[in-house]
Amino acid sequence: GAVVSQHPSRVICKSGTSVKIECRSLDFQATTMFWYRQFPKQSLMLMATSNEGSKATYEQGVEKDKFLINHASLTLSTLTVTSAHPEDSSFYICSASLAGLDEQFFGPGTRLTVL
């Protein structure tokens, strides 16, 4: 099946710093990539949808200036959490989809802890 990787798997940073999370589709070219966030014991919440070469579409309530998404190629999307605060601590998961297929393939997630 299609494989999606994320890097890093865990990151701890100080409040006020920025953190970049990479999402890569390893064996296919993803037409669309998605970023989700999961709080403890809660559901996954869609943050944004990104298509290669165009600006990401953010869900209501998600600050686009805080969560910068760059989809530079068909195999790579990055999420940068700028000026991170403790409330940004969460589990961030990306997924990728391929044109013609309805399933989304998820990465393993990144645990962000902001001190």
Place this chain on the structure above:
Amino acid sequence: DQQVKQNSPSLSVQEGRISILNCDYTNSMFDYFLWYKKYPAEGPTFLISISSIKDKNEDGRFTVFLNKSAKHLSLHIVPSQPGDSAVYFCAANVGGGADGLTFGKGTHLIIQP
């Protein structure tokens, strides 16, 4: 307002028996439904899906049933195995792969030996 609801936070089933996980949705625009299995600190793993033009889809031990009029779907796992113990998420979207998913809160399935 939760558009996808999984009202059972947990479910305990004996090994070998049938596990039935339920999901309700409120958005009538949803036309594609998926079930994912998830372990802690990992990404979801796709299990099975169904489009709104069908009422049943089967893949091995997994069967998903869709009742559009009731806006209800269920995942049947039979026979249940110890490795099935995980959190199961119901998800839905409009149009399939190009649309972000709306997830339910998940049901923690526990298979007892």
